[in-house]
Amino acid sequence: MLEKLKIRPLVKEDKQAIMQILRDTPEFKPAEVVVAEEVLDNYLQDPSGSGYYTFVAELTNVIARGKAPKQSRSDIVGYICYGPTPLTEGTWDIYWIAVDSKEKGKGIGSALLTFAENRIKEAGGRLILIETSSRPEYKGTINFYRFHGYELVSKILDFYTSGDDKLTFQKRNESGKSKEV
C-alpha cells in the first residue's frame, strides 16, 4: 500500500469531512467548532475576498493487488486556515489547524504548517502568529509549535476563562523582514 499526501485549496465538497475532524478533536469546545464553521463558510462564499486561505490535506491510498486494477481511495485528513492579520503590514495569523486523530503521527500537521509558512513567506510575510490556550489538552499542540520554531511572545492570564490563558506564539521570517529595508 502506498500513501500519497496532497495539499490543495478547500472546496465545498470537503466541508463535511473537515467538520467531522473538528468535532472529533477533543481540544475544540463546541463554541470553537461553531466559529471554525463560520470561517469555513466565509471562505467558501468568497475564497479570494474572505481574508482567509484554507487548504486541506488529502491522503490517497493506492492498493495494488496482483493483476487487478489499482484501487485508490482519497480521504480528507486535515486542514489549515490562515490569513494576513487585519491592519498590519506583513503579519499573518494561523487561525486553525486540525488533523484527523486516526492519522496523527504521519507528519500531516507538519506538512500543512510548512505549506502555509512557505506561502506566507512568498507573500512577503514578516511575522507569523498562532494563538492557543494554556489548558493541559494543548500541551501536544504547544510542543508541535515549539518543534517548528515558534516561541512564546505573549501570555494573557485568564483570557478564555479563569485559569485558561491565551498564549501567542510567533515565528519571524528574516528574509521577509529584509525585504522591507
Add this chain to the structure above:
Amino acid sequence: MLEKLKIRPLVKEDKQAIMQILRDTPEFKPAEVVVAEEVLDNYLQDPSGSGYYTFVAELTNVIARGKAPKQSRSDIVGYICYGPTPLTEGTWDIYWIAVDSKEKGKGIGSALLTFAENRIKEAGGRLILIETSSRPEYKGTINFYRFHGYELVSKILDFYTSGDDKLTFQKRNESGKSKEV
C-alpha cells in the same frame, strides 16, 4: 453657557459625525478608519446581534440670553465601541474610543470609558482588554489608559509593522471575578 454631556446608543444619524471625528484623529491611519466604519455599519445593521456595543457622547450647550428663548445645540463629540471577546467567558474588548479633538480636556473620553466599564461590570465581565500601538502618537492614549487603572500585559514586537508593536492593556474586575466562584 451651560454644557451637558449625555451618553446614549449610536443611531444612524450619528454616523457622519463619528466618521468626521475618526478622520480628524491624527493617530488613526486611513485603513483603520475604514475598519472603524465597517464596525459602525455592522452595529447599525443589527445592534443587538453584531457583538458590538456602540455609544456616543453628545454635548449640549444651553445659551440663555436675557429674555430671549433659550437656545440649545447638541453635538456628537465622541464615541466608544466595545464588546465581549469571542470564544471567551467574561473577557471584553474595548475596540474603539475617539473624542473630537476640539473638545479634548473636558473629560469626555473618561466619561465614555467609565460608562463602558460600568456596563461591562453589570454584564459580569471579569477582564477588559484594550489593544493599542507603540507609536509615539499613542503616548497620550497610553497615559490615559494607565490613569484609568489599565496595566500593560502583552507586547508583540513589530506587530503592526516593523518598529510598531501591539500593546495590550488590561483592567480586571474583581467583583466580576468573584461571581464565578
